[in-house]
Amino acid sequence: MGEAIVITSGKGGVGKTTTSANIGTALALMEKKVCLIDTDIGLRNLDVIMGLENRIIYDIVDVIEGRCKLKQALIKDKRFDYLSLLPAAQTSDKTAVTTSGMKEIVAELKQEYDYIIIDCPAGIEQGFQNAVSGADRAIVVTTPEKSSVRDADRIVGLLEKEDMSESPRLIINRIRNHMMKNGDMIDIEDIVQLLSIDLIGVVIDDDEVIKASNKGEPIAMNPNSKASIAYRNIARRILGETVPLQSLEDEKGVFQRFKKFFGMRA
Amino acid sequence: MLDKKQIILIKGTREGLSLFIDESASFHDVIKELKDKIMASKPKENEPIVSVKVKLGNRLLNEEQEIALRNIISVDNRFEITAIESDLISREDALKWREESEIKAINRIVRSGQILEVEGDLLLVGDVNPGGKVVSTGNIYIMGNLYGIAHAGVMGDREAFITASYMKPTQLRIADYISRAPDYESDGVYMECGIIDEEQDKIIIDSLKVLSRKRKEISGFERRINNG
Numbered sequence: 001m002g003e004a005i006v007i008t009s010g011k012g013g014v015g016k017t018t019t020s021a022n023i024g025t026a027l028a029l030m031e032k033k034v035c036l037i038d039t040d041i042g043l044r045n046l047d048v049i050m051g052l053e054n055r056i057i058y059d060i061v062d063v064i065e066g067r068c069k070l071k072q073a074l075i076k077d078k079r080f081d082y083l084s085l086l087p088a089a090q091t092s093d094k095t096a097v098t099t100s101g102m103k104e105i106v107a108e109l110k111q112e113y114d115y116i117i118i119d120c121p122a123g124i125e126q127g128f129q130n131a132v133s134g135a136d137r138a139i140v141v142t143t144p145e146k147s148s149v150r151d152a153d154r155i156v157g158l159l160e161k162e163d164m165s166e167s168p169r170l171i172i173n174r175i176r177n178h179m180m181k182n183g184d185m186i187d188i189e190d191i192v193q194l195l196s197i198d199l200i201g202v203v204i205d206d207d208e209v210i211k212a213s214n215k216g217e218p219i220a221m222n223p224n225s226k227a228s229i230a231y232r233n234i235a236r237r238i239l240g241e242t243v244p245l246q247s248l249e250d251e252k253g254v255f256q257r258f259k260k261f262f263g264m265r266a
Numbered sequence: 267m268l269d270k271k272q273i274i275l276i277k278g279t280r281e282g283l284s285l286f287i288d289e290s291a292s293f294h295d296v297i298k299e300l301k302d303k304i305m306a307s308k309p310k311e312n313e314p315i316v317s318v319k320v321k322l323g324n325r326l327l328n329e330e331q332e333i334a335l336r337n338i339i340s341v342d343n344r345f346e347i348t349a350i351e352s353d354l355i356s357r358e359d360a361l362k363w364r365e366e367s368e369i370k371a372i373n374r375i376v377r378s379g380q381i382l383e384v385e386g387d388l389l390l391v392g393d394v395n396p397g398g399k400v401v402s403t404g405n406i407y408i409m410g411n412l413y414g415i416a417h418a419g420v421m422g423d424r425e426a427f428i429t430a431s432y433m434k435p436t437q438l439r440i441a442d443y444i445s446r447a448p449d450y451e452s453d454g455v456y457m458e459c460g461i462i463d464e465e466q467d468k469i470i471i472d473s474l475k476v477l478s479r480k481r482k483e484i485s486g487f488e489r490r491i492n493n494g
Contacts, residue, residue, distance in 0.1 A: 150378050153395050157377035194395060194413075196375055 002033070004106045004116040005238070006135035008159075010151030012122030014143045015173040018213060019203075019231075020119035021049045023139075025220040026235035027115050028083040035074065035113040037086045037105070039131040040121035041097060044088035051216020052077060052085055061089035064101040070108055079221075084113070095126070099133035106134030115238070124158060132159065138168040139200060144175060144185040149194065156195055169200035171234065176205045201234035202245060203227050273299045282317035282348070285339075289323035293331055300338050304345070318345050322352040366403060376400055376414065396436060405429075415439065416460070427481060428460040429474065435460075438469050445469040 007020045017040075024036045038046035041061065047053045058073035063086070070086075077083040086105070089096075109116050120131035132138065138159050142152040152170070159168045172188055179185040192199050206227040212219040220231040226246070233243045273295055275286040287296055318339060327335065332350065339345050355363070370384040371391065378397030382390070387404035394400055398414035406418045408430035417439035419426025424441040434454025437446045440462050459477055463470045 150397055154378040154397065157380050160377075194393075196393070 002110040002113045002116055003137070004110060004118060004135045006118040006120050006131050006138045007141060008120035008128065008131065008138060008155055009141040009148070010122065010124060010155040011142075011148045014141050014148050015203075016122070016141050017045045017049055017119050018209060018218075019139070019141050019171060019173065020117050021046060021213075021218045022220040022228075022231040023235055023238070024083060024115075024117045025050075025080075025218040026232045027117075027238065028077075028080040029220065029232070030235060030239070031081060032114040032239075033082040033112065034080075034115045034117065035084045035086065035109050037109075037116060037118045038088040039097070039102070039118060039127060041088050041092070041094035041127065042090065043121070044090055046119050047075075047085060047087045048216065049213045049218060050077065050085055052087075053216075056087045059087045059089040059092070060105070061092040061094075061096045063105060064096055064098075065092075070105060082113075097127075097130050099130055102130045102134045124154065128158075132162055135162075136165050138162075138164060139171055140168050140195075140197070141171045141173050142191065142195075143173050144180065144188070144191060146186065149186065149191055153195055156197055168197050170195060170197050171200055172202045174205040175202055199245075200237050201230055203230040203234075274303055276303065282319065283345075285318055285320045287320065287322055287325065289325040297334060297338065300335070304338060304343065313344060315344050315346050317348045319348055320350045322350065324353050326352055326354045326356060369407075370402075375410075378414075394435075402426075408433075411454075418460075424462050425481060427462075427477065429458070429477075432456050433458060433460070433471070438471070440469055443469050 007016050007023070009016050020036060024034045028034045036046060036050070037060070038044050039060070040046075044059075047056060052075050055075050058068040060073065062068045063070050063073045074084040074086055077085065086109075106116055106118070116134075118131050118135055121127035140152050140155055140159070142148045156168055170192065172191060175188070176185060180187070188199070188202060204226055206219070206225060208222065208225045209219045209227050212222065219225055219228045222228050229246060233246060236243050271288070273288045273291040275288075277284045277286065320335065320339070327350070335350070336347055340347050366386050369387040369389050371389040372382065372384070373391040374382075375392045376382050376390070376394045376398035378395055381399045381401065382388070383401040385403050387407065388400060388402040389407045389409070390400060391409045393410040394408060394412045394414040394416065396413045399417070400406055400408070400414070401417045401420050403419065403421045403423065405426050406416050406428045408416070408428075410431055412428075412430040412433040412435050414435065415437045416428045416430075416435060418428045419441040422441050424443075426440055428438055428440065432454050434452075435447060437444060438460040440460065443462055445460075445468060455471060457474055458471050459474055460469055460471050461476065461480060462468070
């Protein structure tokens with residue numbers, strides 16, 4: 001029996017889709033059976049980042065409206081042993097997807113896969129409700145910007161009302177080293193304190209991430225990039241391993257103090 | 267007739283008349299005697315309006331009875347009822363009083379977009395994040411960080427105040443007063459309170475020790491008893 005994890009943020013453009021693709025990839029590299037679901041109906045992107053756009057025949061709306069079987073709509077990623085994608089619809093009516101339809105799909109996928117990663121659309125409307133309804137736990141993505149942290153706070157509030165097995169975890173994305181050092185960006189510590197949820201990873205703002213996404217090869221496949229290591233570490237933490245936060249700089253010690261968040265975690 | 271005990275006793279004071287109604291008499295008799303007395307002693311057209319205070323002792327009137335009493339005294343007369351006082355309160359009122367004066371202790375984080383409303387005083391163990399709002403009819407005590415909006419004395423109690431372990435609020439509201447954070451980036455304050463300053467006619471943030479001077483009756487119940 002697998003586990004469904006929703007990746008959400010509230011605000012758009014903070015890297016939900018990139019995070020979903022990379023966590024999925026990293027889990028697949030660790031020989032887990034992974035299925036990615038794109039729930040951003042009308043603005044699908046996950047297929048592009050995974051480089052699977054050309055192979056879409058059926059999508060999630062086709063499944064819900066009964067035009068095809070769930071198995072037919074899944075795209076198998078041949079680069080991995082066991083990674084599939086259920087793409088969002090690009091043109092169909094988005095009201096077709098309901099929470100109950102979503103729950104059914106996730107329940108069926110859980111029979112076969114270890115991890116179902118659900119990429120949530122921006123906003124807190126029906127699309128969010130759908131994406132969250134089937135999930136067992138949630139990961140909230142934020143960037144070190146005020147507006148993004150505000151929205152993350154709102155999302156955490158909404159997630160707490162959902163019936164989930166544990167409280168949401170936090171990823172802080174797009175960290176720029178020099179800005180944080182100068183105090184031009186909100187501290188990681190301050191964000192964690194305000195949102196008061198457990199930190200599961202920090203990812204630096206890396207040009208390689210954009211390059212990789214454009215090529216349709218998630219950065220997590222490249223073993224040498226810092227962002228890649230961050231995503232792989234997040235995947236290991238999802239599996240329950242205790243992995244210390246990697247230092248964002250080459251010199252040691254400066255970010256040592258963040259380790260304490262993991263020490264505090266039960 | 268003469269030796270019968272008087273049910274209603276009228277006394278003149280500087281503020282007007284006080285009407286003492288014997289608590290042991292039936293309401294029927296009270297009404298009957300009241301009619302007679304009022305007729306006999308009612309002021310003339312050109313005389314000034316006389317204010318009347320009705321003292322019920324250990325008697326509690328229901329709504330109908332109160333209306334009947336008010337009708338006899340003030341309708342078509344130059345009497346004006348300023349107060350009807352009873353030594354008793356109904357169970358319902360007592361419960362309401364208690365509700366309004368209790369301290370509600372709540373342990374949670376009030377996040378962006380969430381509103382926490384209580385009757386009486388609020389003791390919040392947790393933070394109020396930016397975009398979050400806490401509202402109470404009495405005082406607000408926050409053991410945590412106040413970044414959002416706090417509204418104390420929402421039903422109009424200007425004596426209400428707001429305290430927090432750390433405050434850097436977007437807005438403080440007390441009764442019908444609103445104050446907001448300055449437009450420039452500023453540091454928050456530790457262990458202070460927001461309170462209405464009568465002289466400046468606005469909400470000020472000051473250290474907790476001013477409370478002991480300005481708000482002696484910190485408990486809502488005492489306030490209620492003393493102010494009615």
